[in-house]
Amino acid sequence: MPCVQCLLPMQPLERAPLQLKDQLKDHTLPVDQIPDHCPVPLSESRKQELIEEITAQLTARDAVLIAHYYVAGEIQDLAEATGGFVSDSLEMARFGKRHNASTLIVAGVRFMGETAKILSPEKRVFMPTLKAECSLDLGCPPDEFEAFCDEHPDRTVVVYANTSARVKARSDWVVTSSVALPIVEHLHARGEKILWAPDRHLGRYIQLKTGADMMLWRGACVVHDEFKTKGLLDLKKLYPEAGVLVHPESPEDVIALADAVGSTSGILKAATELPHNTFIVATDKGMFHKLKQKNPHKRFIEAPTAGDGATCKSCAHCPWMAMNRLQVLADTLASATQMIANEIHVNPEVGQRAMVPLNRMLDFRV
């Protein structure tokens, strides 16, 4: 499996022992707490009307639209067409911080809006809807997490960006999937023992790659947790020439089948640089929009989720990312009441503490 930084083959590492995994509570979100997400498609003429309305509102409000790779393709295109930005959560945060608009509209999930607000407290930050959550964030309640950290004062606390402001404020480092590996390598080289939260699969992947002493919180992404080896192997038989690209929030046995493992940006890079013309991709299907735009002559196939028992709730599209729709965005921007309801607020004292580990990540040079 190549490294997503250099795309050169990596040597397999000795399997590191799991740290107290079985003693920790499982924080995977129960299925009945995952919302339904089957948006009704819009006609082309309605889409165009909404795009024009949103564009006018962005200008009137001195606002810039920042979108994640997992939201609907039309919102990604609109962000780019109006001078905004589409990327992973790390680069979204950087862009929001350096852009001179007074207002940021973050199309993604709530922790992304909070991160933008923490890094740019002087700006107003809004989201199309504050109902757009993340199962990792929901699976890491601050009170429980703080108590857990207090029980392990000898460990450096490293949290994934997919967490609340309070959880970030309790951490020593915040990381995204694009920089988690080199940051943990750096901490491991300094002899630090790590308490990792909340995604257990990403934590396990990094533990195996670095050999670091990591205690893992047991959360999971409801999208990536659904990828299964059997379905992937069956698909691979149909497309033996295909490369397999896997996001490291996926289970360990799915990662083991990958030709490249990486964050959303890492997957984009691998799709462009690897020689395959066909790829099976194990990440949220929102990603396919940018993959196809950047590689129009290559073919991308969705990795199967949940095998034969798949339900609507286990398709590979984040139910909360899917809440970012043109109509919802237009409605929010058009209404003062909706804007107030969907503004991100972060307690300033919590925000100041969270800014420290966030800035450590932004200042870290690979």
Ligand code: SF4
């Ligand atoms: S895809 Fe997974 S990690 Fe990303 S926002 Fe949705 S639930 Fe969270």
